[in-house]
Amino acid sequence: MSTTSSSPARGTDPASRRAAGVGRRIAAVPVHLTLALGLLVGCASSVASADPAEQSSAPSAVVTATPSATTTPGATSSPTPAATPGTASTPAPPAPSETPVQAVNPPSAAFLALEDLPVAASGTMSDYDRDGLFGGWIDADGDCEDTRNEVLARDLTGITSADGCTVATGTLADPYTGRTVDFVRGVATSGDVQVDHVVSLGNAWVTGARGLSQADRVALANDPLNLLAVDGPTNGSKSDKDASQWLPPDEAFACEMVAVQIAVKTRYDLWVTAPEKNAMAEVLSTCPGQELPTGTPFGEIPGGSVAQPAPAEPAPGTVAPAPTEVYYANCTEARAAGAAPLYVGDPGYREAMDRDRDGVACES
Known part of the structure; x- marks a missing residue:
């Protein structure tokens, strides 16, 4: 019988042989390289373990904000704590508004009167007859000066008169243009200064004067409130236009002119058109303190709108004389x-x- 000599045990399968080879190679790596390799493997392991799911479920870091400094009364702002990296910064609340309350001017008397005027479309001029409907100048106070001469005496300076009833010469500070105009009575020169109806009689006719009595129309045409001595050619350009169609070349007088028109239309129950009212309101917006002018006619205008004094009552026991x-x-x-x-x-x-x-x- 033959005898077989034994040798050291060795893995016979390929996997065992590969494992044994790897072990011999690792054992042969120098020590310093082994330490470096271990560090790299550890870092890779920690990165791989921090997957998104784990990161989202992990509690966020607690940030403790340092309290802001106490605000001294009257200070406009407080120091804002520095934001911690990685956290949202909350903006500081705005400081309270310190804008002062603006004072509101009350509406002027002229503006309030304008608001009270009725608004309607203008009527027709087809049946307008200035002289027949409004008459001419009258001597309402019986002092021998008719209305035109009363206005010239009121508005001109340095006047002269040959008869005490008519103005012969004078100087006008024209309100419509701001120019100075010399007045000399005469056929060729009287027209240099004219007496204007601030609410023209044509405009009055189409905004309610048709419904006035004849006496009231004569009163309107001779009411000094509605009359101004002005530059003749400029008055011609105004004609029968209202405030939406014509304003004085001297803009400084626009507020006063519009206020006069409102006062006259209020006194004689006339109306304004919508464009006229808008134009008047726009002018008055530039002069918020504009008052409403008032005026007393030179004398009692017979049958007119001017209030007449009540007749005195006869004494008890007496009989009033027959007229x-x-x-x-x-x-x-x-x-x-x-x-x-x-x-x-x-x-x-x-x-x-x-x-x-x-x-x-x-x-x-």
Whole structure:
């Protein structure tokens, strides 16, 4: 029987042989390289373990903010703590507003009166007849000066008069242009200065004067509140226009002119058109303190809108005298008595003396 010699045990499968080879190679690596390799493997392991799921579930770091300094009364801001990297920064609240409250001016008297005027479309000028509807200048106070001369005496300076009833010369500081105009009475020169109806009679007619009585229209045409001595050519350019169509070349006078128009339309129950009201309001916005002008006519205008004093009551036990009948044979006699023109209802008025049947006799 043959005997086989034994050798040291050795793995016979390929996997065992590979494992044994790797072990011999690792054992042969120098010590310093082994330490470096260990460090690299440890870092890789820690990175791999921090997957997104783990990161999202991990509690966030707690940041303790340092309290801000106490704000001294009157200070406008507080120091803001520095934001910790990686955290959202909360903005500091804004400081309270310190803007002062603006004072609001109350509406002016002129503006309030404008708000009270009715607004309507203008009427027609097709039946407008200035002289027939509004009459001419009258001497309302019986002092021998008609309304035109009363206005010239009021508005001009350095006036002279040859007869005490008419203005012969004077100097006008024209409100519409700001220019100085010399006035000399005469056929060729009187027109240099004209007396303007601030609310033109044509505009008055289409904004309610049609419904006035004849006496009220004459009062409107002779009311000093509605009259100004002005530069003649400039007055011609104004004509019958309202504030939406014409304003004075001297803008400084626009507020006063508009205020006069509002006062006249208020006094005689006239209206304004929508464009006219808008234009007036725009002008008044530049002069918030504009007052509403008032004016007293030179005298009592017969039958007009000016309030007439109530007749005195007779004393108890007395009988009031019967009114004296007044009769004028013609207009010449009425003028000689200083009674012309005569209005319907006036003592001495007769239809036979009223040639155009307009309610005014002996007007010219």
